[in-house]
Amino acid sequence: MTSVISRGVRASINQALLDAVRTLGVEGEIPDLELGRAKVPGHGDYATSAGLKLARELRQPPASIAARLAETISVPDGAATVEADSGYVNFRLAEDWLRRLVGQVTSAAGRYGARDVGRGERLQVEFGSVNPTGPLHIGHGRGVTLGDSICRLLEFTGHDVQREYYVNSDNLQTRRFGLSVFARLHGLEPPEGGYTGDYVKELAEMARHDLPDIEKLPADEAEPKLRMYAIDKMVERIKATVARVNVRYDEWYYENRLWEAGLAQAAIERLRESGNIKDRDGALWFGEPNDEEEDRVVIRANGQPTYFASDLGYLLSRFEQRDFNRVVEVWAADHHGYVARMKSAAAALGFDAQKLVIILHQMVNLKEGKMSKRAGRFVTLDELVDRVGSDAVRYFYLMRSPDTTIEFDLELAVTQGNENPVYYAQYAHARLANVEATARERHPQLPERADVSLLAQPWELDVARQLAFWPDVVEDAATLLEPHRIPYYVHDLATAVHRFYHAGNAQTEHRVVVDDPEATRARLELCRAARHTLKTALDLMGVGAPERM
Secondary structure, three states: OHHHHHHOHHHHHHHHHHHHHHHOOOOOOOOOOOOEEOOOHHHOOEEEOHHHHHHHHHOOOHHHHHHHHHHHOOOHHHOEEEEEEOOEEEEEEOHHHHHHHHHHHHHHHHHOOOOOOOOOOEEEEEEOOOOOOOOOEHHHHHHHHHHHHHHHHHHHOOOEEEEEEEEOOOOHHHHHHHHHHHHHHOOOOOOOOOOOOHHHHHHHHHHHHHOOOHHHOOHHHHHHHHHHHHHHHHHHHHHHHHHHOOOOOOEEEEOHHHHHOOHHHHHHHHHHHOOOEEEEOOEEEEOOOOOOOOOEEEEOOOOOEOHHHHHHHHHHHHHHHOOOOEEEEEEEHHHHHHHHHHHHHHHHOOOOHHHEEEEEEOOEEEOOOOOOOOOOOOOEHHHHHHHHOHHHHHHHHHOOOOOOOEEEOHHHHOOOOOOOHHHHHHHHHHHHHHHHHHHHHHOOOOOOOOOHHHOOOHHHHHHHHHHHHHHHHHHHHHHHOOOOHHHHHHHHHHHHHHHHHHHHHHOHHHOOOOOOHHHHHHHHHHHHHHHHHHHHHHHHHOOOOOOOO
């Protein structure tokens, strides 16, 4: 049982399947047998099209192959029964195994599902790194929560994760920011392309107080000082905002460090030696040797570096100087044109481009009429948190795959009813905590050990079945870097929990806490296993697991 728990039941079934395939005489590489959750509940819990996949190699009818496999497969610990259906092999989790699983999950508590997928892999996740020239808005919030949940998943699965915010501090936009503060300091309008928000006026007045005589300096001397002062103040505000949605960073890495350490210059020289940096029209360009079609400017003709110049040094910083094995970047979808360029640059610098993983996320929209906006002003992440709370913000951001646009429904997010997925999930956890409190009041001396054989009702076993799926969800979400799989699972587990709870409302003998202490203790064990797993899943989403609602 312990081996199946540590590996996950799907992995154990898969190994048993592969062992059986070998006994049929298949040699060499085995094709993908597509073992996964059964799409039709009547077919069991897992299914594989092994008979169809092996028909050509074994030169036998798929149904015959599936039947032979079903007779041969032996799942460890009797975790599942096996049956053939045409060319498919179906697996149904055994009821006795599900009952035993409940006790194992309770013992593991919050570590259940935490397989060591990463084996200590040292990697960096860089996310939320918008220009520090204004407050975070609701679109930025999606990247921040997505990146944080990826980090939580990777940490949970044995990776050594560093969380980083890359602070742009030496580029065209931040220089415009500095000039905007300078203009407001002197009672002038910001320059074309500058920043006009009220916060810029506020920063200018703060600078007047904190930087004595700054207003007496000419623009070329004052701008760098004002820029760094204003950026530092904005970083403080960004830190406070992300903390409100339970996000932390290990490092706030300033762009100017790359130039001060000579990393950007070193990267440019290395690319010059490889023929990837070219002098043309007074500027420096990056591209493939002897091919100018996809060239991109690194240093402008006026001597000013582009974003890309700093990014070259940033690649050296992470893959060489700090020696991360893998780097995960979370970007907004409007940066999609930059992906190929960055991977090409990584390869040209001598790094494995596959180790640079870039995740793009789409926009966030608010449903019309649900939140007023002053003319010409975006909705900040702080305002969204004020309106619906941190838990709803994170849950709603994570409910959709990054490649889909989110339509954030503010009314739904504050609704206290089952139609609100956040309320639905948290209420399930609160119910589980409540029955434990009720059990302690009614049975002060419950049996120390639970007789899980008393868990016989289909709704009880359905909760246990959902618990069995959890390690699969964790592994897939971590391996594919897809945290949106977690809220899908949370909804399924919460549904099983609510059904289990309502069975007791329909018939009192099926309540968790009954006169029989043995039955109560068994059901309480199931509640604890479900509560631990639900809390773990919500933690990976950065969402609270309240005990009362």
